[in-house]
Amino acid sequence: MEKKISTYLFSCIIFFVALVLLSSPVTSQEVEDESEFDYNKYGERGPDRWGELKPEWSACSNGKMQSPIDLLNERVEVVSYLGRLKRSYKPSNATLKNRGHDMMLSFKSEAGSIEINGTEYELKQMHWHSPSEHTLDGFRFDLELHMVHESQDGRAAVVGIMYKIGRPDSFLLSLRDQLEKITGTSEKETPVGVIDPREVKIGSRKYYRYLGSLTTPPCTENVVWTIVRKVRTVTKEQVRLLRVAVHDDSNTNARPRQPINMRTVQLYRPNEKENY
Ligand SMILES: *[C@@H]1O[C@H](CO)[C@@H](O)[C@H](O)[C@H]1NC(C)=O
Numbered sequence: 026m027e028k029k030i031s032t033y034l035f036s037c038i039i040f041f042v043a044l045v046l047l048s049s050p051v052t053s054q055e056v057e058d059e060s061e062f063d064y065n066k067y068g069e070r071g072p073d074r075w076g077e078l079k080p081e082w083s084a085c086s087n088g089k090m091q092s093p094i095d096l097l098n099e100r101v102e103v104v105s106y107l108g109r110l111k112r113s114y115k116p117s118n119a120t121l122k123n124r125g126h127d128m129m130l131s132f133k134s135e136a137g138s139i140e141i142n143g144t145e146y147e148l149k150q151m152h153w154h155s156p157s158e159h160t161l162d163g164f165r166f167d168l169e170l171h172m173v174h175e176s177q178d179g180r181a182a183v184v185g186i187m188y189k190i191g192r193p194d195s196f197l198l199s200l201r202d203q204l205e206k207i208t209g210t211s212e213k214e215t216p217v218g219v220i221d222p223r224e225v226k227i228g229s230r231k232y233y234r235y236l237g238s239l240t241t242p243p244c245t246e247n248v249v250w251t252i253v254r255k256v257r258t259v260t261k262e263q264v265r266l267l268r269v270a271v272h273d274d275s276n277t278n279a280r281p282r283q284p285i286n287m288r289t290v291q292l293y294r295p296n297e298k299e300n301y
């Protein structure tokens with residue numbers, strides 16, 4: 026009798042393990058629990074080792090189109106045909122989530138989308154890296170916002186905005202109380218009510234476009250990157266608040282630059298006559 030029960034239990038466990046393995050979606054999602062890797066350059070879980078930590082993270086080491094990169098100005102191809110960034114966002118309920126190395130603002134219902142080359146990518150979440158991950162002509166800025174979008178067939182498009190220290194960023198200002206609240210708790214996720222993604226200011230039509238990857242494991246490739254050309258501003262205090270809120274003992278969460286490997290980087294610049 027006992028033997029039968031344990032055999033039964035055993036098959037149940039096998040069944041559930043198989044179910045979990047088979048049902049994990051093949052999408053471009055970033056991991057939600059970041060405790061398995063870190064940004065310690067010399068550590069065992071540092072950026073140079075990410076690809077060895079799990080088989081499904083191998084692109085972090087073997088990938089040939091990884092992000093971030095330097096958007097070196099003289100190698101950039103200036104084009105006008107890419108067209109203006111088509112954003113159609115709408116207010117949506119969101120939560121602030123401490124993922125271990127960053128704060129993620131995650132949308133719980135439809136927050137609208139962007140359209141790139143005929144494909145619609147829906148806004149899923151945004152999070153911040155400090156200092157910036159991408160560099161401009163070798164120059165690293167103080168903060169980089171990533172707005173992560175996903176198409177129906179699971180491809181990702183990320184819009185990046187870089188900030189240097191200066192005047193406060195109004196969007197972060199509107200999140201200050203919630204960020205302070207989550208800093209003081211060990212809660213991993215708190216609802217923050219309705220957030221309007223249109224409040225994230227871009228302030229420029231020009232942007233860089235290239236094909237890269239997620240900058241955290243699993244480092245999934247074929248991510249369409251759009252980096253806004255204009256560098257915006259943020260206060261030191263706002264950058265600090267985003268860092269202390271995550272309670273890790275690192276001061277940074279920026280992945281080192283990756284090889285460009287013959288990729289082209291385009292810079293969209295509107296034609297004079299489109300420039301209204
Ligand atoms: C946000 O959630 C509240 C409470 O569930 C709901 O009443 C409201 O309609 C939601 N707003 C949006 C924009 O989804």
Ligand SMILES: *[C@@H]1O[C@H](CO)[C@@H](O)[C@H](O)[C@H]1NC(C)=O
Pocket residue numbers: 142143
């Ligand atoms: C845009 O889409 C077309 C058709 O799907 C495709 O052939 C082309 O390569 C795409 N261009 C870029 C830059 O992705």
